[in-house]
Amino acid sequence: MTRILVIGGGIAGTATALALHKAGLDVAVHEAHPDTAEDIGAFLTLASNGMRALVQLDASDTVTALGFPLPSMRVLDDQGGEVAHVPLGEADDARLRYRCIRRGELNAALQAEAIRRGIRMTHGSRLLSIEDGPDQVAARFADGSVATADLLVGADGLNSTVRRSVAPGTEPVYAGQSVFYGYTRSAPVTEDTGHITMVRGSRVAFGYAVSPDRETYWFARVAGQALTAAELADPAPAHWRERLVASLRQDTTPAAAIVAASTDGIMATNATEIPPGTPWRSGRMLLVGDAAHAASPATGQGASMALEDAVILAKSLRDTPDPESALALYESCRRPRVEHNITVSGQMSRGTRTPPARTGRAPSAARPGDDKLLGQLDWNVDLRTASSSTD
Numbered sequence: 001m002t003r004i005l006v007i008g009g010g011i012a013g014t015a016t017a018l019a020l021h022k023a024g025l026d027v028a029v030h031e032a033h034p035d036t037a038e039d040i041g042a043f044l045t046l047a048s049n050g051m052r053a054l055v056q057l058d059a060s061d062t063v064t065a066l067g068f069p070l071p072s073m074r075v076l077d078d079q080g081g082e083v084a085h086v087p088l089g090e091a092d093d094a095r096l097r098y099r100c101i102r103r104g105e106l107n108a109a110l111q112a113e114a115i116r117r118g119i120r121m122t123h124g125s126r127l128l129s130i131e132d133g134p135d136q137v138a139a140r141f142a143d144g145s146v147a148t149a150d151l152l153v154g155a156d157g158l159n160s161t162v163r164r165s166v167a168p169g170t171e172p173v174y175a176g177q178s179v180f181y182g183y184t185r186s187a188p189v190t191e192d193t194g195h196i197t198m199v200r201g202s203r204v205a206f207g208y209a210v211s212p213d214r215e216t217y218w219f220a221r222v223a224g225q226a227l228t229a230a231e232l233a234d235p236a237p238a239h240w241r242e243r244l245v246a247s248l249r250q251d252t253t254p255a256a257a258i259v260a261a262s263t264d265g266i267m268a269t270n271a272t273e274i275p276p277g278t279p280w281r282s283g284r285m286l287l288v289g290d291a292a293h294a295a296s297p298a299t300g301q302g303a304s305m306a307l308e309d310a311v312i313l314a315k316s317l318r319d320t321p322d323p324e325s326a327l328a329l330y331e332s333c334r335r336p337r338v339e340h341n342i343t344v345s346g347q348m349s350r351g352t353r354t355p356p357a358r359t360g361r362a363p364s365a366a367r368p369g370d371d372k373l374l375g376q377l378d379w380n381v382d383l384r385t386a387s388s389s390t391d
């Protein structure tokens with residue numbers, strides 16, 4: 001199997017292309033968006049496991065040039081009292097520190113790196129349908145063009161078109177929280193950069209981090225009804241700010257003042273997840289990233305899991321004799337780990353599980369497969385050896 005089509009040039013698709021290219025495979029990416037990728041302008045945190053995957057792709061310098069590191073996490077209760085201040089992930093290694101980055105900047109930098117390495121990336125190329133045959137798979141695009149390949153990787157996100165062919169009828173499920181994001185340079189926050197502060201409010205889960213140039217990045221996760229399609233299509237930042245401030249004022253934490261100071265627009269989305277058990281592959285098609293296993297954002301692991309997918313998929317194709325064994329090995333490595341993340345994150349979003357931050361542990365701690373992950377991600381270790389070890 002040599003020719004691989006990746007549908008979607010988001011974090012999962014671009015990282016997959018970097019990994020497949022590194023493994024010597026012929027890869028081309030088709031991204032629907034005419035510029036870089038679809039993005040509402042929000043930020044995310046990359047965890048140590050995601051940063052480790054980037055090291056394996058020789059892309060950590062590309063990413064550590066962006067955003068800012070978060071070596072530790074503070075946790076405040078609803079009265080603003082500090083209940084924990086713990087190191088985050090592998091804080092001692094500068095390359096593996098948690099990092100706070102605007103999603104669009106991360107995506108654009110990864111795409112630029114892929115193009116620099118000679119990977120073919122076509123923007124404005126929206127997949128419409130797939131014909132999967134015994135000898136090849138054909139992808140038909142909105143501009144009328146058709147591309148063929150030996151394997152088609154669906155990295156086209158939460159509302160994946162590829163998933164309609166692989167797992168017809170599977171739809172994302174609302175995970176019980178709407179999520180708001182903002183930035184402000186005028187928040188009355190005096191603390192330093194270098195940590196994320198999680199505020200366990202009585203009604204809203206809130207987090208913020210201050211960049212080295214004193215911009216405060218914040219998010220708020222609010223339990224209740226999902227935002228409607230009309231609300232998302234026609235954003236009402238001033239109205240959202242008012243409602244958030246009213247909820248956050250019930251507590252004596254910095255959260256209400258930070259949101260009140262965010263006059264440059266507030267972004268919103270719903271927390272959604274793909275139900276565990278969703279098929280990921282059929283014939284010559286495979287789903288990765290959010291298309292396969294989107295989780296609610298509570299554990300902050302979606303992008304890091306997508307980066308792990310990329311390295312492990314490329315290694316599975318490199319280290320096995322035929323595509324069927326490769327995709328079976330890939331799925332056996334990935335499914336328990338990512339589905340545990342969907343479950344835990346969904347329970348946190350629905351309020352049926354205590355956030356790890358409250359227990360003083362980093363959000364990515366103790367997932368199935370953690371013991372084998374280092375070997376699975378290590379580019380120089382055969383994936384079959386790493387996955388069969390018993391330690």
Ligand SMILES: Cc1cc2nc3c(=O)[nH]c(=O)nc-3n(C[C@H](O)[C@H](O)[C@H](O)COP(=O)(O)OP(=O)(O)OC[C@H]3O[C@@H](n4cnc5c(N)ncnc54)[C@H](O)[C@@H]3O)c2cc1C
Pocket residue numbers: 007008009010011012013030031032033036037038043044045046047103125126127128155156157158159160161179269270271288289290291294297300301302303304305306
């Ligand atoms: C509110 C929220 C907060 C989050 N916070 C974090 C966090 O702190 N840390 C973290 O690690 N993760 C976080 N995530 C998750 C993270 O953003 C995703 O898991 C990650 O971006 C992986 O996405 P992806 O590449 O699989 O999909 P996407 O980023 O959705 O990319 C899919 C790409 O496919 C393209 N596409 C779609 N359809 C087609 C088509 N038909 N043809 C061609 N191209 C197509 C799209 O334009 C897009 O560029 C968060 C997610 C949300 C919603």
